[in-house]
Ligand SMILES: Nc1nc2c(ncn2[C@@H]2O[C@H](COP(=O)(O)OP(=O)(O)OP(=O)(O)O)[C@@H](O)[C@H]2O)c(=O)[nH]1
């Protein structure tokens with residue numbers, strides 16, 4: 550595993566592909582990889598692109614990648630489809646469209662569908678993004694479809710969030726109002742070769758006036774992904790929005806805590822489902838009889854685990870004695 554991580558950190562494409570497969574499928578070694586790369590994260594600028602189906606996200610990203618490549622930047626792309634249970638239409642389409650980059654060593658593309666992700670799509674996407682980041686591209690772009698909860702979560706992994714929509718918002722305006730507007734740093738009106746584009750730009754600008762100023766400034770941009778119109782301006786805006794302080798965001802403490810929380814929940818879930826421990830049966834029995842709620846039972850169980858402190862090694866306050874540097 551050490552060698553795989555070493556090659557991954559050098560940005561070798563085969564190692565990157567392998568490491569993603571291990572993390573995506575939670576194969577043996579997944580947590581060792583994630584642990585080993587933590588000190589090496591924050592190399593890439595992470596950009597989330599979301600928006601309703603069919604607005605041209607993939608086409609826009611394709612054009613953005615071409616633009617960034619022409620500026621000498623390297624890019625990783627993760628296409629996440631929380632809605633599909635199979636690697637179906639949308640992502641297959643992405644693969645075909647993105648084919649223009651297949652011979653380019655400076656572009657690495659993967660897709661992720663929701664099927665079979667035991668730890669949840671968010672955790673999987675976060676892990677895969679980290680693996681990509683550790684390989685050292687200048688940008689990691691995450692595409693998610695729709696406007697649901699999982700998109701919002703996945704967007705939270707990104708440092709810069711782009712929400713794409715098409716002219717004549719129609720029903721999409723509901724989705725946009727329902728919170729996605731809050732997360733956007735850039736609102737891109739794509740398909741500006743179509744009617745109503747200018748009106749939609751104005752509509753979004755006035756909606757943004759209602760946005761809580763604490764959320765920072767969001768910019769509305771207009772693009773036609775199919776012809777490349779507005780793409781250079783978008784790339785400029787992305788570069789200008791960058792400041793060095795973002796290099797370690799989302800803040801590593803929160804990130805590690807999030808993975809820790811998700812992993813702990815997974816470990817506990819597996820334990821509860823398979824352990825022969827009779828006290829688990831007893832708690833289930835008490836829930837069944839109506840003496841305890843699920844939450845109460847969970848809290849009792851946790852208290853039991855925490856009180857049994859032998860499970861946890863004491864924390865070495867001060868310099869770690871496990872670090873060979875600090876050993877006598
Ligand atoms: N007229 C016009 N069509 C566009 C533009 N950008 C994308 N399209 C077309 O819109 C359709 C959908 O584009 P995609 O890039 O697949 O859209 P998407 O948002 O990634 O779609 P999903 O991933 O399925 O949600 C395709 O037929 C594109 O060719 C544009 O700027 N103008």
Ligand SMILES: [Mg+2]
Pocket residue numbers: 606607608639643692
């Ligand atoms: Mg797409």
